[in-house]
Amino acid sequence: MLQFTEIEAAAARLKGIAHRTPVLSSRTLDALLGATVLMKAENLQRMGAFKFRGGFNSVAVLSEAERARGVVAFSSGNHAQAVALAARLHGCRATIVMPHDAPALKLAATRGYGAEVVVYDRYREDRAEIARRLTAERGAALIPPFDHLPVMAGQGTAALELIEDTGPLDALIVCAGGGGFLSGCAVAARHLLPGIEVFGAEPERGNDMQLSLARGEIVTIEVPRTICDGQQTQAVGRQPFEVIKTQVKDILTVPDPVVVEAMRFAFERMKQVLEPSGACALAALMHHRERFAGRRVGVTLSGGNIGIARFVALMNGDEAVD
Amino acid sequence: MLQFTEIEAAAARLKGIAHRTPVLSSRTLDALLGATVLMKAENLQRMGAFKFRGGFNSVAVLSEAERARGVVAFSSGNHAQAVALAARLHGCRATIVMPHDAPALKLAATRGYGAEVVVYDRYREDRAEIARRLTAERGAALIPPFDHLPVMAGQGTAALELIEDTGPLDALIVCAGGGGFLSGCAVAARHLLPGIEVFGAEPERGNDMQLSLARGEIVTIEVPRTICDGQQTQAVGRQPFEVIKTQVKDILTVPDPVVVEAMRFAFERMKQVLEPSGACALAALMHHRERFAGRRVGVTLSGGNIGIARFVALMNGDEAVD
Numbered sequence: 001m002l003q004f005t006e007i008e009a010a011a012a013r014l015k016g017i018a019h020r021t022p023v024l025s026s027r028t029l030d031a032l033l034g035a036t037v038l039m040k041a042e043n044l045q046r047m048g049a050f051k052f053r054g055g056f057n058s059v060a061v062l063s064e065a066e067r068a069r070g071v072v073a074f075s076s077g078n079h080a081q082a083v084a085l086a087a088r089l090h091g092c093r094a095t096i097v098m099p100h101d102a103p104a105l106k107l108a109a110t111r112g113y114g115a116e117v118v119v120y121d122r123y124r125e126d127r128a129e130i131a132r133r134l135t136a137e138r139g140a141a142l143i144p145p146f147d148h149l150p151v152m153a154g155q156g157t158a159a160l161e162l163i164e165d166t167g168p169l170d171a172l173i174v175c176a177g178g179g180g181f182l183s184g185c186a187v188a189a190r191h192l193l194p195g196i197e198v199f200g201a202e203p204e205r206g207n208d209m210q211l212s213l214a215r216g217e218i219v220t221i222e223v224p225r226t227i228c229d230g231q232q233t234q235a236v237g238r239q240p241f242e243v244i245k246t247q248v249k250d251i252l253t254v255p256d257p258v259v260v261e262a263m264r265f266a267f268e269r270m271k272q273v274l275e276p277s278g279a280c281a282l283a284a285l286m287h288h289r290e291r292f293a294g295r296r297v298g299v300t301l302s303g304g305n306i307g308i309a310r311f312v313a314l315m316n317g318d319e320a321v322d
Numbered sequence: 323m324l325q326f327t328e329i330e331a332a333a334a335r336l337k338g339i340a341h342r343t344p345v346l347s348s349r350t351l352d353a354l355l356g357a358t359v360l361m362k363a364e365n366l367q368r369m370g371a372f373k374f375r376g377g378f379n380s381v382a383v384l385s386e387a388e389r390a391r392g393v394v395a396f397s398s399g400n401h402a403q404a405v406a407l408a409a410r411l412h413g414c415r416a417t418i419v420m421p422h423d424a425p426a427l428k429l430a431a432t433r434g435y436g437a438e439v440v441v442y443d444r445y446r447e448d449r450a451e452i453a454r455r456l457t458a459e460r461g462a463a464l465i466p467p468f469d470h471l472p473v474m475a476g477q478g479t480a481a482l483e484l485i486e487d488t489g490p491l492d493a494l495i496v497c498a499g500g501g502g503f504l505s506g507c508a509v510a511a512r513h514l515l516p517g518i519e520v521f522g523a524e525p526e527r528g529n530d531m532q533l534s535l536a537r538g539e540i541v542t543i544e545v546p547r548t549i550c551d552g553q554q555t556q557a558v559g560r561q562p563f564e565v566i567k568t569q570v571k572d573i574l575t576v577p578d579p580v581v582v583e584a585m586r587f588a589f590e591r592m593k594q595v596l597e598p599s600g601a602c603a604l605a606a607l608m609h610h611r612e613r614f615a616g617r618r619v620g621v622t623l624s625g626g627n628i629g630i631a632r633f634v635a636l637m638n639g640d641e642a643v644d
Binding site for chain 1: 344346349365366368370586589590592593594595596626629630633634637638
C-alpha cells in the first residue's frame with residue numbers, strides 16, 4: 001500500500017528537475033460553476049504531462065547497477081516519453097516498445113529523448129511479452145505505467161504541490177486511467193487534508209473504475225472507444241486499486257462531448273492547450289457541477305500533448321467516437 | 323516623457339488586481355535558438371492581454387468626480403475590453419465605440435464587462451469624432467489606446483515584473499503597435515537594467531515604427547495588411563515615440579508566416595494559446611535568432627484572445643494576407 005512518506009521522498013527526488021507547475025484559476029469558470037476552482041497545470045510539466053513525475057521517480061529509485069542495464073517501458077502515449085526523458089536525465093539507456101502504427105509525432109518525440117524504440121504489430125504481437133523478452137535479454141528494469149509504487153508516488157507529488165500552494169480544499173478531482181495518478185494524489189491529499197473528498201474522472205465509455213469501485217473488485221472491460229486516449233485502459237492496476245477503494249469518494253464519468261467543451265473552454269478562456277484526457281477532470285467538474293457548488297475544488301489539468309491537426313478535428317467534431 | 327516613478331505608481335495601483343503573470347521558459351526553444359528565453363505570459367492576464375494594465379491604471383488615476391462621469395474609448399480590440407473591465411472594477415460607466423462589423427464575440431465580450439457599446443460605420447463615420455462628441459456630451463474622460471501616459475505607465479509594469487522575476491537580461495523584445503507597451507516596457511527595463519537592449523517587434527507589412535525610428539520622425543502608413551490585428555496602427559503615438567527614439571535599440575520586423583509558426587510552437591510545445599500580435603515578439607526572436615545567440619532574452623507573450631475558428635483558419639493558411 002502506498003505511503004505518504006514515499007510521496008515525500010519522490011518530491012525530494014523531483015525537486016529542481018520536474019517543474020513546480022502553476023495553479024491556474026479563472027473568474028469566468030468560478031462564476032459559471034458557482035465554485036472556487038484551483039487547477040494544477042500539469043500540461044506545463046516537462047514533456048507535457050504529469051507522467052514525467054512517475055517516470056523520473058521510477059528511474060531514480062533504481063540502484064546504479066540496475067540503471068547501468070537500462071530501462072524498458074511499453075506505451076504509445078505519455079508514459080513512453082516520460083521514461084525516455086527520465087532515462088536520458090539519468091544517463092541511462094531506455095527501450096520503449098510502441099505499436100508500429102503509433103503517430104509519427106510520438107515515435108519521433110520518444111526517439112528525440114534518446115530512447116531506442118522497438119515497434120511491434122499490435123494485431124499480431126503481445127507487447128507485454130516483447131517487453132519481458134527485452135528485460136530478460138538485457139537485464140533491464142521494466143517501468144510499468146501505473147501498477148508500480150514508484151510511479152504512484154511520483155504522480156502523487158502533483159497533489160502535494162497543489163495543496164501546498166492552495167491551502168485547504170473541500171474536494172479534488174483527478175483524471176483516472178490505470179489509477180496511478182489518482183491513487184498517488186489520493187494518498188497525498190488525504191494525508192494533508194484528512195477531510196478532503198477525492199474523486200476520479202473517467203470517460204463514460206470507459207467506466208471500468210466506476211464498475212470496480214461499485215463491485216469492490218477489479219472489473220476488466222473492452223478497450224474503450226473514447227477520444228480520451230490517455231484513459232483507454234481496460235482495468236485499474238492492482239496496487240492503485242488498493243488505495244482507490246478506501247481513499248476515493250467516487251468516480252465521476254464524462255461523455256466525450258463534454259471533454260471537447262472543456263478543451264474549448266481551456267483554449268478560449270484560459271489560453272491553455274489540453275489533450276482530451278488532460279481535460280477530463282475539468283470536464284467532470286463541469287458535468288457534475290451541482291455536487292461541487294459553493295465548494296473549493298482542486299482539479300488536475302493533466303496533459304497538453306496534442307497536435308494542432310487532431311485538436312482541430314476534435315473541435316470540428318470530425319473525431320467523435322460514435 | 324514617461325518616468326519610471328509613474329510605472330512604480332501604476333504597479334502599486336495594479337497590485338492584487340492585475341494578475342502577476344508567470345514567466346515561462348521552454349528547454350526546446352532555448353535549444354532551438356541557442357539562447358535563454360524568458361517569456362512574460364500576458365496571455366494569462368485578466369481579459370487575456372497586457373492591455374488590462376494600462377486600461378486599469380488610466381481609470382485609477384482619474385478623480386472620483388471624473389470617474390462619476392464615466393469613461394469613453396474607441397477600439398475594436400483588446401483595449402475595448404480592458405477599459406470596459408477597468409471601469410466595471412471602479413464601479414463607473416464605460417462607453418466603447420466599436421465598428422459595426424466588429425466580430426460578434428468581441429462586441430459580446432465588451433458588453434459582457436458591462437460597457438455600453440456604440441457602433442459606427444467604419445466606412446462612413448469618423449470614430450474619433452464620435453468619441454469626442456460622446457466625451458463632450460457626457461463629460462466623460464477619453465482613454466486613448468496608447469498615446470497616453472497612464473496607459474504607457476500601466477503597460478510598463480509587465481517589464482517591471484518580468485525583470486523582478488528573472489534578474490538580469492541582455493535584451494527584451496516587446497511587440498509594438500502604437501508604442502504604448504513598448505515605451506512603457508523600455509522605461510521600466512532600462513531603469514532597472516541600464517545596459518539592456520530593448521527591441522520592438524512589428525509585422526513586416528506594417529513597419530511604420532521601423533521607418534519612424536530610421537527617419538527620426540513619425541511616419542504614417544496605410545492600414546497594414548497583416549494577420550497581426552493588434553498592430554494595424556498607421557503611426558506610433560507621439561508620447562511613446564519620445565521614449566522609443568532614445569530608449570529602443572531597434573525594431574525587428576516579422577513576416578506573417580513566421581508569426582503563424584510562433585503560434586504553432588506556443589501551442590504544440592508550450593501549450594499556450596497566443597493571438598497573432600501576442601506571438602509577434604516570439605516570432606521576431608525566431609526570425610532574428612542570430613542577433614540573440616548566447617544571450618539571455620526577455621520576450622512578451624502579449625495576448626491570447628483568439629477564437630478557435632480563427633486559430634484554425636490561420637493554422638490552415640486560410641487567412642494568409644496575400
